[in-house]
Amino acid sequence: MVKRTSFEHDPCPVARALDAFGDGWSLLIIREALLGVRRFSEFQARLGMAKNILASRLRALVEHGILEIVPASDGSAYHAYRLTPKGRGAFPILVALRQWSEEFDAHPDEIATVLVDRDGGRPVRKLELHAEDGRLLAPGDTTLQPRSVRKTKKTGARLSSH
């Protein structure tokens, strides 16, 4: 096999997600779709990407159930690409990427936009990870456990140890 390795049946959920949009363009297409873009030509114009690549990415995203093809809302005979719930579910991934850049980029002054609370216009907080009981968790407070094991005596590998 010389093909780009597929993570479709990898046991790690991170790898499985990367199988859907682990390339440079898919998440940007989803970003535009979240902003309301639905037509081929508009994706192409806004992202400035080659049309053949766009066509193949759109096809892949439809196959993955992230986009769906619907008749154009303006009544024309053309169709449009609309996000499915699965596609809209990628929103936190985009926020996480955005916040990582905002925090660590070498030239944050080059970043053009801020994600704000629509009602009030103030920047949002950083994404938070909470325990079931509501405590705020840092990376080191979490552990990976085998799925089948429901409740054992904390034998998982520690994250970001040392």
Added chain:
Amino acid sequence: MVKRTSFEHDPCPVARALDAFGDGWSLLIIREALLGVRRFSEFQARLGMAKNILASRLRALVEHGILEIVPASDGSAYHAYRLTPKGRGAFPILVALRQWSEEFDAHPDEIATVLVDRDGGRPVRKLELHAEDGRLLAPGDTTLQPRSVRKTKKTGARLSSH
């Protein structure tokens, strides 16, 4: 230019982040690093990737300031790759990817691990996005605003409209 387009100077922070790990392997390397992996051979064995690709990814991650080369902790003459704070900051991205798979994957039974609260062993909650005043925000409650504009009368483009 026929090279893979670089987003290094793109105004969108999502694109800038993808410039660092918008390929299939980088985030998996960071995942392993978060689990404590530091040596070339261990990355190679656990990820099962070609050694030349691993070498080039590690080089790129070091250049991006996500990993740093340090003397091996066991006193040997070899060196190790350690996450920088910038690299550890990618943790929420990995969590977002994981939770997206957990929620939308077609075969969730194939997912091997669960992210749990280390102290208690219960699965963590979903990542939450809050407004500055603490309100929980859904995707549609947010807007993108030009960075320079601090406080105007809500003219940003709505996210996930329609």
Added chain:
DNA sequence: CTCTCTAGTTGCATGATGAAACTAATTGCG
């Protein structure tokens, strides 16, 4: 009916990826 726009496809050059073989320095071991 013609002209333009939309949404692609096709062809070609080049870069990235993957498998396997090779190398050089470093350990481990008897």
Added chain:
DNA sequence: CGCAATTAGTTTCATCATGCAACTAGAGAG
């Protein structure tokens, strides 16, 4: 010490993906 095995890569080569430009079929506009 001497030699085999490990570690951390590099090199080579085949194949795949990406990018650009040119082309095309169908729809809409006038």
